[in-house]
Amino acid sequence: MTIADLPTPAALLDAERLNRNIAAMQARARALGVRLRPHVKTTKCWPVVQRQLAAGATGITVSTLKEAEQFAAQGVSDILYAVGIVPGKLAAVRALREQGCRLTVILDSVEAAEALVAHGRAHGHRFDVMIEIDTDGQRAGLAPDAPALPAVARVLAEGGAQLLGVMTHCGASYGCRGEAELAAMAEQERARCVAAAQVLRAAGHACPEVSVGSTPTALFARSLHGVTELRAGVYAFHDLVMRGLGVCGTDDIALSVLTTVIGHQRDKGWVLVDAGWMAMSRDRGRDDCGYGVVCDEAGRPLPGLLVTGANQEHGIVSRADGSADAGLAERLPVGTRLRVLPNHACATASQFDRYAVCAGAAVTATWPRFNGW
Amino acid sequence: MTIADLPTPAALLDAERLNRNIAAMQARARALGVRLRPHVKTTKCWPVVQRQLAAGATGITVSTLKEAEQFAAQGVSDILYAVGIVPGKLAAVRALREQGCRLTVILDSVEAAEALVAHGRAHGHRFDVMIEIDTDGQRAGLAPDAPALPAVARVLAEGGAQLLGVMTHCGASYGCRGEAELAAMAEQERARCVAAAQVLRAAGHACPEVSVGSTPTALFARSLHGVTELRAGVYAFHDLVMRGLGVCGTDDIALSVLTTVIGHQRDKGWVLVDAGWMAMSRDRGRDDCGYGVVCDEAGRPLPGLLVTGANQEHGIVSRADGSADAGLAERLPVGTRLRVLPNHACATASQFDRYAVCAGAAVTATWPRFNGW
Secondary structure (H helix, E strand, C coil): CEHHHCCCCEEEEEHHHHHHHHHHHHHHHHHHCCEECCECCCCCCHHHHHHHHHCCCCCEEECCHHHHHHHHHCCCCEEEECCCCCHHHHHHHHHHHHCCCEEEEEECCHHHHHHHHHHHHHHCCCCEEEEEECCCCCCCCECCCCCHHHHHHHHHHHCCCEEEEEECCCHHHHHCCHHHHHHHHHHHHHHHHHHHHHHHHHCCCCCCEEEECCHHHHHHCCCCCCCCEECCCHHHCCCHHHHHHCCCCHHHCCEEEEEEEEEEEHHHCEEEECCCHHHHCCCCCCCCCCCCEEEECCCCEEEEEEEEEECCCCEEEEECCCCCCCCHHHHCCCCCEEEEECCCHHHHHCCCCEEEEEECCEEEEEEECCCCC | CEHHHCCCCEEEEEHHHHHHHHHHHHHHHHHHCCEECCECCCCCCHHHHHHHHHCCCCCEEECCHHHHHHHHHCCCCEEEECCCCCHHHHHHHHHHHHCCCEEEEEECCHHHHHHHHHHHHHHCCCCEEEEEECCCCCCCCECCCCCHHHHHHHHHHHCCCEEEEEECCCHHHHHCCHHHHHHHHHHHHHHHHHHHHHHHHHCCCCCCEEEECCHHHHHHCCCCCCCCEECCCHHHCCCHHHHHHCCCCHHHCCEEEEEEEEEEEHHHCEEEECCCHHHHCCCCCCCCCCCCEEEECCCCEEEEEEEEEECCCCEEEEECCCCCCCCHHHHCCCCCEEEEECCCHHHHHCCCCEEEEEECCEEEEEEECCCCC
């Protein structure tokens, strides 16, 4: 079977690029002297996770209980659920733990800690917990100097939970421009999370684990001194946002969407394709690549062509500079097959329930992925 | 079972609003003297489609072959596939037709028409075809005065295809402001599509069907003289984009996302919830409602609160005016359950594989939906 046999739109996964990306991040973690715990929210695909574990990953990070349940069922026994835990989800967490999966949860408030220890006491269960640290002011977590930080640790320790340490995600790295900014953001992520660990140690908590990461900070950190574990996710596929950050090149992007030309508006220089926002997602990335960069069927970028507009099942391919290329209709007649590189692999991949794994023009496997909660 | 028992995030569907929306659009079509062919790309859910057919719809419109296959398997025998057909999909279309479903395709070029008649000849099959008309310059279709319009009809007629008529979708209606603009856009959609039919009739083609529509033009058209069929989709659920257009009120929005408070950043006035862009979609609508309008668990809007930011599984709820409401953390503690109204129901619904159907606080059913191609 070849790519030419696939109905469109389809999610293509370049196996060689995937393998290279996995190896590169694992080598990076090794060079930095930390363990790697890949975030599987990007791929949600067991064959990908298998490859990450085989390459040396020491566990996985998940964004939903469904991911935890699916991968625990495959035998993954060390999982970090990296979204603040709420009381209503503790029973499901406990069920997975009682089945033998060490599923660690995170929280960042006294109220969440109290709810967790109350549940633990009521059910005779000792949860593994990390405290979330805010290192960039963008989302959840406690600042290293927040009075609540030692207070949360005390509630956990006195309530019989196992406080493994601290974790952070510096999403601000996605807004950086240039290597110097990225390196500085990586150092900020590292330094603030290590500082939080030191606050807890000074208060008498062992705090053995210090977990940080995002793909950009992982690749631009000059040192991870004091850190024990790196988390990153999108690196497995990479995407145009990562390319825009200077984190990867076009040839590292392993995910693309195969699409077919369905028509033209010649006077406007438009080529209509069957990959709209349902296939590409509504993610506009850094707003410089439209809904994606257009390549030929073999994956070679067609200079200057983007998906500049999208309806649910229609994409409009045209020149990025807005000029009308009247010759496009002749060069890309109805039925022509193209590939589109995605802005944001996490969002685009989630529009599909499977990946067509390809090596050149050959489709070598179909790997299922799951979605939802 | 009640809403309080549902894990979050979850897609809630208010049954009473759904039924009301379905009845209102059917009554509208009746008043305009046209048949209604709902577009099922919004809901992709058989119980919803059943209700639309029971209310009087004379067939359905689909955006993918998968929708056609799924609903044909449920017994729907009159389906319009409203995305330009390409040669590679003709075999699948023919297979459905040979199983007894009258699946009509659309096209807008001589080359697509030639491919279709060649396939029909090769397999002894007579396809039903409509020609797509461009009435707003936004997507696919031929202008009513395009020389290619009679040329396409000739290729179809001479090639043995059944030319049912013309169809258009005036997506520009989504960019209108106010009733006068919407009514003018509806008239433009009607007049140009009817003009295209007249061109074909003058050239000797019967062209019995004239199919137009979008939810906004359907609701604001003052006359559909010359039109035989109306297509609309999002009206079944409605959403904040439709509300912004003046097409519906807040109390008409049948779809919402149930979510749980997972934490706070008190100094910023942020409430973090477990509905991020994976649950809400990346669709920013008209950019005035963030990622959605926040309601209490019962669905009553909380004045001034939006999902102002989103990561994959984190939403940031805060005041729309940007002010920090320090009291929010006390009013909405960890574990509080909220509902979020979506910008674009088509995009938000597609993030879920089922709807929890509710009547007040009671969950009365779970309806599956499908995604993908």
